[in-house]
Amino acid sequence: TCPGLHLSADRSSKHLEYSKWKRSPYKHQSNVICSFLRLDLLPAKNGEEVTKHFLQELLNILLAYISKSLNRSSKVLDFHHPHQLKEGLEGFSLELQDQPDNLEQFTYEIAPVFILMEDIIFKKMHSIIGWSEKEGDGIFCPGGTMSNLYSVLLARYHFFPRVKTAGMLALPPLALLTSTHSHFSIKKSAAVLGIGSESVFLVKGKMIPKELESSIRTAKSKGLVPFYVNATAGTTVYGAIDPLNDIADICERFGLWMHVDAAWGGGLLLSKRHRMKLQGIDRASSITWNPHKMMGVPLQCSVILVQKKGLLQECNQLCAEYLFQPDKHYDVSYDTGDKSIQCGRHVDIFKLWLMWKAKGSEGFESQVNHCLENAEYLYYKLKSRKDFQLVFQSQPEHSNVCFWYLPTSVRNMPPGPERDRELHMVAPKIKAKMMEEGMTMIGYQPLGDKVNFFRCVFSNPATQKEDVDFLLDEITRLGRELYS
Amino acid sequence: TCPGLHLSADRSSKHLEYSKWKRSPYKHQSNVICSFLRLDLLPAKNGEEVTKHFLQELLNILLAYISKSLNRSSKVLDFHHPHQLKEGLEGFSLELQDQPDNLEQFTYEIAPVFILMEDIIFKKMHSIIGWSEKEGDGIFCPGGTMSNLYSVLLARYHFFPRVKTAGMLALPPLALLTSTHSHFSIKKSAAVLGIGSESVFLVKGKMIPKELESSIRTAKSKGLVPFYVNATAGTTVYGAIDPLNDIADICERFGLWMHVDAAWGGGLLLSKRHRMKLQGIDRASSITWNPHKMMGVPLQCSVILVQKKGLLQECNQLCAEYLFQPDKHYDVSYDTGDKSIQCGRHVDIFKLWLMWKAKGSEGFESQVNHCLENAEYLYYKLKSRKDFQLVFQSQPEHSNVCFWYLPTSVRNMPPGPERDRELHMVAPKIKAKMMEEGMTMIGYQPLGDKVNFFRCVFSNPATQKEDVDFLLDEITRLGRELYS
Numbered sequence: 001t002c003p004g005l006h007l008s009a010d011r012s013s014k015h016l017e018y019s020k021w022k023r024s025p026y027k028h029q030s031n032v033i034c035s036f037l038r039l040d041l042l043p044a045k046n047g048e049e050v051t052k053h054f055l056q057e058l059l060n061i062l063l064a065y066i067s068k069s070l071n072r073s074s075k076v077l078d079f080h081h082p083h084q085l086k087e088g089l090e091g092f093s094l095e096l097q098d099q100p101d102n103l104e105q106f107t108y109e110i111a112p113v114f115i116l117m118e119d120i121i122f123k124k125m126h127s128i129i130g131w132s133e134k135e136g137d138g139i140f141c142p143g144g145t146m147s148n149l150y151s152v153l154l155a156r157y158h159f160f161p162r163v164k165t166a167g168m169l170a171l172p173p174l175a176l177l178t179s180t181h182s183h184f185s186i187k188k189s190a191a192v193l194g195i196g197s198e199s200v201f202l203v204k205g206k207m208i209p210k211e212l213e214s215s216i217r218t219a220k221s222k223g224l225v226p227f228y229v230n231a232t233a234g235t236t237v238y239g240a241i242d243p244l245n246d247i248a249d250i251c252e253r254f255g256l257w258m259h260v261d262a263a264w265g266g267g268l269l270l271s272k273r274h275r276m277k278l279q280g281i282d283r284a285s286s287i288t289w290n291p292h293k294m295m296g297v298p299l300q301c302s303v304i305l306v307q308k309k310g311l312l313q314e315c316n317q318l319c320a321e322y323l324f325q326p327d328k329h330y331d332v333s334y335d336t337g338d339k340s341i342q343c344g345r346h347v348d349i350f351k352l353w354l355m356w357k358a359k360g361s362e363g364f365e366s367q368v369n370h371c372l373e374n375a376e377y378l379y380y381k382l383k384s385r386k387d388f389q390l391v392f393q394s395q396p397e398h399s400n401v402c403f404w405y406l407p408t409s410v411r412n413m414p415p416g417p418e419r420d421r422e423l424h425m426v427a428p429k430i431k432a433k434m435m436e437e438g439m440t441m442i443g444y445q446p447l448g449d450k451v452n453f454f455r456c457v458f459s460n461p462a463t464q465k466e467d468v469d470f471l472l473d474e475i476t477r478l479g480r481e482l483y484s
Numbered sequence: 485t486c487p488g489l490h491l492s493a494d495r496s497s498k499h500l501e502y503s504k505w506k507r508s509p510y511k512h513q514s515n516v517i518c519s520f521l522r523l524d525l526l527p528a529k530n531g532e533e534v535t536k537h538f539l540q541e542l543l544n545i546l547l548a549y550i551s552k553s554l555n556r557s558s559k560v561l562d563f564h565h566p567h568q569l570k571e572g573l574e575g576f577s578l579e580l581q582d583q584p585d586n587l588e589q590f591t592y593e594i595a596p597v598f599i600l601m602e603d604i605i606f607k608k609m610h611s612i613i614g615w616s617e618k619e620g621d622g623i624f625c626p627g628g629t630m631s632n633l634y635s636v637l638l639a640r641y642h643f644f645p646r647v648k649t650a651g652m653l654a655l656p657p658l659a660l661l662t663s664t665h666s667h668f669s670i671k672k673s674a675a676v677l678g679i680g681s682e683s684v685f686l687v688k689g690k691m692i693p694k695e696l697e698s699s700i701r702t703a704k705s706k707g708l709v710p711f712y713v714n715a716t717a718g719t720t721v722y723g724a725i726d727p728l729n730d731i732a733d734i735c736e737r738f739g740l741w742m743h744v745d746a747a748w749g750g751g752l753l754l755s756k757r758h759r760m761k762l763q764g765i766d767r768a769s770s771i772t773w774n775p776h777k778m779m780g781v782p783l784q785c786s787v788i789l790v791q792k793k794g795l796l797q798e799c800n801q802l803c804a805e806y807l808f809q810p811d812k813h814y815d816v817s818y819d820t821g822d823k824s825i826q827c828g829r830h831v832d833i834f835k836l837w838l839m840w841k842a843k844g845s846e847g848f849e850s851q852v853n854h855c856l857e858n859a860e861y862l863y864y865k866l867k868s869r870k871d872f873q874l875v876f877q878s879q880p881e882h883s884n885v886c887f888w889y890l891p892t893s894v895r896n897m898p899p900g901p902e903r904d905r906e907l908h909m910v911a912p913k914i915k916a917k918m919m920e921e922g923m924t925m926i927g928y929q930p931l932g933d934k935v936n937f938f939r940c941v942f943s944n945p946a947t948q949k950e951d952v953d954f955l956l957d958e959i960t961r962l963g964r965e966l967y968s
Contacts, residue, residue, distance in 0.1 A: 048547070048551060051547060051550065052543075052547055055543045055546060055547060056543065059536075059539045059540065059542075059543055062539060063532070063535060063536055063539060066535065067532060075921075075922040075923060142626035142630075142826055142830070143826040143827055144827065145825065145826050145827045146626075146825070146826055149825070153676060163675075163678060163680065164675045164680070164681060165675070165680050165681050165682045166680045166682055167652060167657075167658075167674070167678050167679045167680025167682075167683060168651060168652035168653060168678035168679075168680075169652060169653065169657055169680070170680070173651075173653055174651075184802045185827065187802055188800070188802055188825065190651070191647075191648045191649070191802070192637060192676075192677065192825055193676065193677060193678050194640075194647060194651050194652035194677050194678025194679065195651045195652075195678065196647065196648070196649050196650045196651025196652075196653070196654070197648060197649050197802070198649045198650055198651075199651060299830070300830055316672070318668050318671055318672055318675070318681070341629065341630070341633070341672065341676055342626055342627040342629045342630055343627055343628065343629045343669065346626070346783070346784055346830060437559075438559040439559060
């Protein structure tokens with residue numbers, strides 16, 4: 001995407017996290033440090049001094065670390081067995097609580113025991129989903145598309161383990177099912193994995209259970225073997241959530257793998273107020289959940305969670321002896337290297353673990369609630385105004401709010417293709433003017449029979465109602481200038 | 485891997501970058517800042533004050549950035565067209581030189597124009613490889629395994645574009661060829677992509693051209709269609725480089741895609757002294773090159789380079805309208821989002837670009853030369869000693885040095901299975917003692933008919949000859965303690 005836009009993607013976050021930026025292959029991570037902590041640092045009011053002090057401490061730690069690591073007489077290793085690390089380091093526990101941990105409790109000298117952190121985070125996520133302690137596995141992936149790709153890969157291996165060695169030629173022709181509004185990564189996965197994008201059946205609407213059933217039957221009648229259904233919890237554009245329990249019923253009946261793409265909607269599970277929207281998610285065979293979206297973890301942080309233990313390992317291991325030595329003198333069950341497609345990985349876990357430790361589950365909950373309150377605020381504002389029109393009349397399920405701005409000229413036109421043509425031009429015109437002035441940014445797109453509409457997505461907990469007002473004022477101002 | 489080890493992986497880098505750590509799914513990035521700059525910062529002698537000053541400046545920038553971005557009256561966007569950015573920002577050019585850029589020239593306020601940086605880096609890499617200006621494309625991947633996976637994906641699509649929509653069932657049974665010493669990712673790619681790991685033919689040795697030819701014929705006689713050959717430039721264990729020109733001849737003759745996995749060996753291209761070892765690499769259809777290895781860029785930084793322009797895009801695009809709007813008012817040729825399998829990506833380019841800017845090509849060259857000099861130093865040291873034995877008598881092609889430590893008891897035994905059994909135990913015993921004491925670390929493994937041997941890999945430019953001496957002294961000391 002245009003490089004000029006990247007800069008603003010980050011800076012604009014103070015106003016609203018516009019979903020437009022999702023299409024950018026890069027997002028910045030400059031807010032890492034300030035978003036780790038809950039109350040006292042910026043963007044908190046009067047947080048400048050505390051933030052400065054915090055960064056100063058970080059600087060000292062970095063410096064001490066570099067000096068120490070250059071001293072040949074210092075140890076390069078202070079070995080602890082995994083169980084020792086898990087039991088706690090000098091009184092510091094890796095476990096996560098509902099309440100935030102105090103900054104003072106945080107010992108900077110903690111060993112970066114990333115694999116244990118993964119273990120703890122996955123257990124936490126499994127319990128939030130509703131899986132029993134005997135179930136559940138997972139791995140961090142470079143983005144939601146890769147997490148979804150893993151789900152297809154795992155489902156295929158689960159039903160047809162021969163595919164790993166013998167390839168697709170040893171399998172019957174397969175079929176995958178997903179909704180028309182689902183993320184393009186399901187089709188992409190089918191293409192990459194050698195199943196072919198034509199094997200993906202698109203089911204109508206906010207996945208209509210009857211339509212799903214009939215698509216399954218159609219696939220079968222064509223001689224294909226359906227094996228995988230993707231349900232979306234939080235679609236990209238509308239933030240809609242497929243009826244998970246109904247879909248789970250159908251998957252059970254037909255013996256299909258149920259994946260839930262909750263990349264965007266997963267965050268709602270942290271809110272007592274909103275989690276019932278995802279009822280039935282515990283029946284999924286696998287789940288994609290991106291903490292880098294609603295939970296505000298800096299890009300990238302995406303997980304694929306798998307109900308069946310051991311499957312990830314079985315599916316992806318190739319036993320590269322020189323990489324994974326079997327004769328180690330410690331507990332090797334934490335050697336997770338061959339669960340992933342990749343070899344080395346980014347330390348995405350650390351960002352999530354640290355934020356969870358600092359905010360507590362309750363911190364995430366209030367953050368999620370706050371974003372949905374902002375969406376609700378915008379929704380009611382739009383509903384009350386004549387110069388705006390909602391794409392859907394019902395209250396949004398997630399924090400996506402889609403709407404048109406209606407210049408007087410358009411408002412006075414009768415519904416029909418002529419009005420549509422005119423309305424289709426409004427959002428791009430306003431957006432171009434916005435980019436010129438640079439004071440605010442928002443994305444737009446057409447979808448299906450709906451002409452270009454604005455889409456506002458809230459995921460930045462620093463956003464205030466005043467920012468929402470500011471956005472509407474700006475659109476109105478620019479719209480009046482353009483259509484006066 | 486064991487979490488206790490992770491801590492040391494980083495700290496040990498002061499001594500030697502032991503390849504053992506490659507198996508760890510995580511590496512730390514704490515050395516990011518100090519490795520960006522050439523001369524004056526730590527690990528330079530007396531670099532503490534300069535480093536402190538540098539970090540202090542960084543801190544001020546961070547703080548100013550956060551404050552500014554929280555101010556509602558500041559712009560969120562300062563739009564520049566791509567060509568404007570490329571032409572230079574206030575006198576600052578994105579282009580890369582042979583010589584390092586002065587720190588003072590570096591303007592911190594530069595827009596993070598990552599896509600343009602990618603463009604510049606790829607052009608640089610293409611010209612280093614020897615591709616013409618009309619050729620060449622590329623993308624940053626989450627690790628070398630993914631880069632290799634892309635190469636197989638692209639080769640398959642190049643010969644059989646139908647696979648994208650129709651899957652493997654529309655294709656004849658395929659065959660891939662690679663050497664027994666190549667990275668396991670080729671087999672993994674075949675498994676993931678639905679080709680099947682059994683389709684991978686392992687060619688003997690440091691790929692023997694005659695053996696490659698005969699494997700191609702064997703595959704054909706079995707009714708398979710060979711389409712892809714992976715040549716390795718820098719194998720994981722020995723650092724060996726396959727004969728690229730001979731392999732290119734064969735690929736041309738049979739009409740096969742030639743991939744060069746130069747994940748590890750690619751760095752040698754930056755050295756006038758060593759680049760001839762990779763002669764013929766310009767004939768490759770695709771190349772994996774990991775700047776996070778020999779060039780010292782913090783994990784992860786891996787690229788797949790593709791000779792045929794446009795193929796990446798064709799192979800991976802799915803036209804998700806809501807992500808990639810076609811009606812933008814600026815040059816969209818820099819919209820690279822649909823070239824990758826993933827959607828969002830880490831900003832791995834920035835680390836590489838910044839290091840290149842700061843070190844210049846010449847900085848990388850002297851770094852590479854220094855690492856190979858250390859390997860040579862170790863090689864001659866070992867050659868001259870009776871208590872050590874080299875796995876190969878010839879000088880290493882890359883910076884991998886493989887050797888056994890020979891306690892007197894083993895030295896006095898005649899060659900044969902009994903001596904092998906004894907020798908096989910030496911490295912693990914010494915390694916266990918090393919981990920207990922924590923003063924140094926080194927990896928070992930058996931391979932083929934060779935019993936457990938130590939493997940030392942140099943990629944840290946801060947390593948000195950004294951560190952090599954220290955390592956040998958430590959092995960000798962521990963060996964004597966164990967076998968006295």
